[in-house]
Amino acid sequence: MQRAADVAGAGTRPPKRQGGDPKAGARPAQPSNRARARVKGHTGDPLASTASPxxxxxxxxxxxRLEETGEVFRVANCRNDMTVRELKEELDLMVGIPFNLQRLHFLDQGTLMDDATLKFYDVIPGAVISLCIWHYDGWTELVLAAVEGDPSKMSCLGISEDTYYRTANSQHFKGEQWRQWTAQRAFVALYISAHRGHVDAVQYLLELGANCLAKSPLGRTPxxxxxxxxxxxxxxxxxxxxASIHDKDLKNDTPVTIARRLKRGNLERKLFLLYWMIKSGNRNPNLAGRDASEKSTRGL
Structure with missing residues (x-):
């Protein structure tokens, strides 16, 4: 099976048929016989007792499982006809790793292709899928530093224009190309640090110039x-x-609608309260809360 190309830039949206045959309509390679045998219980795999796809x-x-850290995340609402891309879109929110930096593996089938379904790869309920970070351009080191929330490590990994950090890809960048490269890395560090709740790291990156209005390939902000x-x-x-509570991603979800969908009522209320405190310049939370309530009831 042809592996997904690892040349997709961190700031661009991956092509629809990532890692697929360049000929239109070509069918992806079938999963290996060994993988099918393991899923169906021919090698004593503990998953054998689970129903087949x-x-x-x-x-x-x-x-x-995020392989670089050993963390395991539980993903609900998966379906047989769910594509690998759809799963990665969910992981973008749940794991905090931007969509274009994710590499998914199941058993010994190599990198899973975005357009294929979970059923195509014989993924069964309760199975464990491996999530890895693309190693090109120094992304693995930066992602791990952001997961830890360590500003000292991130500062050495190309998140500002005056950095001495270089990769094989960036060593010849100059001018605007260099600014865009460092700005993208600062945004990814901010995205992951915010996801993990590292307030000090978030504050550090914002003061350094990381753009909280920038968006991931799925249109999401920190x-x-x-x-x-x-x-x-x-x-x-x-x-x-x-940052704005009204920015929409590619699915037309705002931070407020995501908080509502995931039943985070306290956070939804705090989003409105702080947003109107800052917009109005009013530091009285009672008055700001009243203004936010009036605006929200009018359908803002």
């Missing part, structure tokens, strides 16, 4: 992942640097 429930749970994870402490610094 053909008899899987309509909606089920998967576990995703405030989207803050809303998804309920990181209330990270709301105010983002809003004070210009």
């Amino acid at each position: 053909d008899f899987a429930p309509d909606v089920y749970i998967l576990r995703v 405030l989207h992942v803050v809303a998804a994870m309920g990181r209330t402490d990270c709301i105010q610094p983002l809003l004070e640097h210009g």
Whole structure:
């Protein structure tokens, strides 16, 4: 099976048929016989007692392991006809790793292609899918530093224009190309730090110049992942640097609608309260809360 190309830039949206045959309509390679045998219980795999994909429930749970850290995330509402791309879109919010930096693996089938379905790869309820970070251009080191929330490590990994950090890809960049490269890395560091709730790191990156209005390839801002994870402490610094609760991603979701969908009522209220405090310049939370309530009831 041809592996997904690792040349997609961190700031661009991956092509629809990432890693697929360049000829239109070409069918992806079939999963290996060994993988099928493991899923069906021919090698004593502990997953053998679980029903095969053909008899899987309509909606089920998967576990995703971030290999670089060992963290395991529980992903609900998975389906047989769910594509790998759709799963990665969910992981963008749940794990905080931008869509274009994700590499998914299941058993020994190599990198999973975006257009293929979970059923195509014989993924079964309760299975564990491996999530890895693309290693090109020094992304792995930066992602791990952001997961830790360590400003000293991030500062050495190309997040500002005056950095001495270089990769094989960036060593010849100059001018605007260099500014865009460092700005993209600062944004990714901010995105992940905000997702993990590292307030000090978020404040550091914002003061360094990281753009909280920039968007991931799925159109999401750091405030989207803050809303998804309920990181209330990270709301105010983002809003004070210009973040908006009304920015929409490619699915037309705002941070507020994500908080509502995930039943994070306290965070939704705090988003409105702090937003109107900052917009109005009023530091009285009671008055700001009243204004926010009036605006929200009028359908803003």
